[in-house]
Amino acid sequence: MTAVARSFFAFLRKGIAVMLQYRGEIVLWAIWGLVNPAVSYALWSAAAESNADGTIAGFGRGEFAAYFFAMMIVGHLTQAWDTYEIGHLVRSGEMSPKLLRPILPIWEALAGNLSYKITTLAFVVPMWCLFAWLVRPTFDTSAWQLGLGLIAIVLGAVLNFVLNYVFALVAFWTPKLDAMGELYFGACMLWGGRFAPLDALPDILRWLSGLQPFKWMFAFPSELIMGRITDPSEAFRGLGIQLAWIAVSIVGFRALWSVAVKRYTAVSG
Template identity: 30%
Template sequence: MRALRADSASQIVHALRAWPSIQQVAFSGMVAYRAEMVIWVLSATLPLVMLSLWNSAAAAGPVGGYGQVDFARYFAVNLVVRQLTGSWIVWELNWNIRKGELSPRLLRPMHPLVYNLCETFAALPFRAGILVPLVGVLALWRPELLFVPSFSAAVGFGVALLLAFVLAWTIQAIFGMLAFWFDQSMGFWSAWFALWAMASGYFVPLDLFPEGWVDFFRLLPFYSTLGAPIDVLLGKASMLSVFTGQVAWVVATGALAAWMWKAGIRRYGAVGA
């Protein structure tokens, strides 16, 4: 047990020391494939399609407490949160495990998952840059959506966003690691994503679901990865309950991911490695 703790401590030190180089490598990669990156990022515009429906529905008056401006604001923040909490680890793990490309990564002096986390972090400035034109177009279309949040809402949003990022990444890693047991785990991920899109607030603000459903949905991990930060920024949920839920899910999924890695890496090697 002590050995394990010492091990993870040295991992963190490693990660911090290697961090600037990884950041640089990852960012150069982004810039080299900038056209691809732009396309990837533009592909996440489904919130705008959802917005058009709700915008038309609210043309005659507010729907469930949301007017046209509220919807525009909700889906603009939705776009931002989705973009800043995105990662590709489920695809990468799937591919690397199946093709045996995980092996060289295991030889590096850094845990492959930690390495990926650093890479994902490094992509953030790029993703943020892509958001500017998207949100800019939305703001041109409906300038009223721009607002200045209170200081506490802004800080709370930052915290909720960070927790959402970690949780979303961990969940993707879990589904990616399923490839240790099933050679192809993308089917599971698609099913998860379909559930997530409904229950996270991606398609619809959760408070538009019938009474009772909302409270239930807010307990699920889906909400903690997307709806939670949106609701904190827009002042629609109490920060304390949001953070509690997020932290609980981060701990639970983190433990599961750690266990899966240990068990999975023992199985790994069967796949042509």
């Protein structure tokens, strides 16, 4: 096993141990992740039903249920929150011990991200089932869509994690970074299709969302899983764009990291 892999698994074991210490808190975070798509579903399905044909942009109640059910799962599995974390680490000086280790701190952050997702599975899976039972989503997913959808979730998670971390690096210049976290979260809500399916947005917004990475973290995997993307070539093109954005994010991380570390001055004395 390579040094990075060994360290990563050690961080993962530690991360899970920490999460288990804070069972109550992580359950509350997980509930917040469930409430979000549930509320969006309630709003959009009510709006659709008030229309004469019972649909908005081709989404009926059952499709909205399927979309937000898929988004509930995708949103949980691809989320990242380092824009909220790193500012605190820099401000408090807790970043210093991490920088003294012979491994990039991003590996510990990635292990922390995964450990939250692993630990909360025992809680969120039953909740997902309950939500599905309540809203009866209309799925039309074939095996290839599900298979590619799972790959898209993994790629979306990697993309969101790396890009979020790149934005978080701004903390090395401006340690009070809470607003950056909010800005990033807002972008995920709107451009990622978490607030509304992108097809329900005005043309110009939909076009703009295609230029940004957020769609490929959330909307694309969700639409694939619910069976809305029917053309395999479109699915493969989406996976390719995800990979391209991941490559851009990694290049961005590598370029910014060394500059950010140079910039880091901690709390000097």
